[in-house]
Amino acid sequence: MTSSNTNINASPTKEFFIHMLTRDVSLVRAVIDLIDNSVDGATRVSKNAKDLRDFYVRIELSKQCFRIVDNCGGISVRTAREYAFRFGRPPGVKSVAHTIGQFGVGMKRTIFKLGQEFHIKSTTPNSHFAIHQNVLDWTKDPSNWNFQFSELDEESSFEPSKVGTTVEVTQLHSMVAEQFELDSFIKRLAQEVKSAHSMSIERGLAIVLNEEPLTHMTHSVLQSELLKPVSYSREFSPTGTTPVKVKIVAGLSGERSLVRGGWYIFCNGRLVLEADQSEKTGWEIREEDHEDALNIPKYHADFAYFRGYVFFDSDDPSLLPWTTTKTGVDVDSPVFKSVRLDMMRAMRPILDFLRRLAEEKSLKERGEQSSTPLDDAVKTAAPVPHQYAQIQTTFQAPLPTPKPPRTTQRIQYDAQITYIEQVRQRMGQGLSLREIGEKTFAYYIEAECDE
């Protein structure tokens, strides 16, 4: 063996890296990741996480360009230089209280997913930087994984009105440009952003998509003297240090929507599970529900009124029961397992009530009952935003009208037409089949029975 080069090249290529990084993230998700960063920034900078009125995030999508502009605190030069553009999250980066993001992968992944050229500008109260990079050029140099600052200022001070971040991506990939032009994509993105960041918008953050401000979803339950939704809080200390606060609100909504009924789970204000009616949140799939696979089981239509909200909040985001992608609930989380029992306990009386409500309705339709105390209670209750529901550990609702004991039962049978004709001849031609049945039965009672 004469070769002196014993090195084997096992290093990753930039192309492969970009491919692996971007392939599993959907375009909608990639855009929302950037919005997450801005919302995080706003929460970090705002003196009060519950009041985000001074902040905005503006997103513009077109076939030439993607742009997101915010005034949510900016990224410091130090963060940009050492952390924000690293691939992976370096150890030692402190988690910021009550934040959503954990900026390991988000920004780079989104930029690579969108296009070939990006421009980032960011200003904090005491720093400013800009980066202009062409991905193709960057890819050409296999050894240098660094980006370059094109503007850099760590000396000056900057006014609050200049503080913020702008991320712009141009030379968009053709599939991306095509989707940005579709009404349907914009709509889907708007719906997901509204859903995920409903609480931040409610707290005053302005999120504007293509010049259209997004509105928050209202989460409310019906409340009145007769109808009292569940509303209470608990606290857990899984590590003994940082607590996890949990608030549960459950009841009926004013809106009977099959699609919106179910449990809504929030982690630090971010909606991670929407309108869930699965085993995850304690619904039981019973055998009878599977009988007729083509129809939606009767039960589920009755439950369209159900709304349950669970709010998990903690200064340590890693204690919250969400998945790493922040888009679902981690069912193995011990905190969640415990809370799930609370959810099931809260839900049972409400579902019972909804079943009885449906029964009351069909009794009324069949003419067997004229009063509808349950329906009246629902109609006279008013929707109340979840944060204003009064404290109540169990669901309270009126009881249904007691059914009077039945005194009659239905007899139904077929009879030979020739016999029916014979009876008709004797009883009278104008009689209906029902009358024939009634009269023949009465005849026997009179003739054979004692009383």
Next chain:
Amino acid sequence: MSSSAHGSSYTKINYRLRPAKCIERKMMVEVFRHLAPFGQLTSYKYIGFGSTYFSDFTLLHRALGITQMISIEHDVDNADRFNFNRPFRCIEMKFGSSSTVLPQLDWTSKAIVWLDYDGALTQLVLDDIRTVIGAALSGTVLIISVNAHPPNRPDSVSPDKLDEWRLEDLTVKVGESNIPQGLTGKDLRQWGTAVVSRRIIHTCIKTTLHERNGGQPPNDKFDFCPVINFHYADGAKMMTFGGILYETGQRETLDACRFHDLKFACRDEACLISVPNLTLREIRHLDSLLPKGDESVLLNGVPQKDIDAYSEFYRFFPNFTESDM
């Protein structure tokens, strides 16, 4: 309908004759004649909803010689009646709803598909559009007609909530995800419902094409060129939107069709087909002055709007005759 402001009986046409629909059909035939670069018209299939009258089938067979014709009919219980009423042997009846029948048709040859729905735009219409756009060949024409009359509110809704209710009603009909972001109830007033319906249909087509095109080389990707954009009202407001599906590699064939030569085709703004009510003598007189030169066309007592409307559509105007028995 009639553009006269007076409202006296002589200015209103008997809407059962559906003159605007008549005009629309003839204009449509004119559009189809331009399809020649994609292949002989007789090689096209025609797929539509003939009902018992088969007016479009009759016209297309007579005017264009199309012989492969399929009528989709959802009234499955009266098959015999429909079969009896077919004007020509070459019309094949397919019974079932359009959502059942369309996926079962043979899409391996070009077709003119005119889905003329009775009601307003709904999810089912969008599903049908997806079926056709997802499967059809380059050169296929798809036309959708729907009722575009802004719905009246039920008595339980107060007048000041009309706009809000209309938006909710549309959301229920087409599904939340198909409502363009930022749409308000105000956008649905008057002809707004027609404009919005067109937008939703066009988005559905573009989205379906985006999905169909996934992973295809550039020349094999499909695109849709809108050609027909009509508003008309024989009674209720109606709208028709249509165009041609083509492979981007066949762009030159599309250009050779020269749809732009037709005044009423390829417009972004809808072409309003309005039918003025004129007497036979007035029609004869106007005809002798048409096609319009530089001089303005005038006729005593007839509103200028009606004259202009007649001038625009005179070639397609139906010939009605009255006979005294």
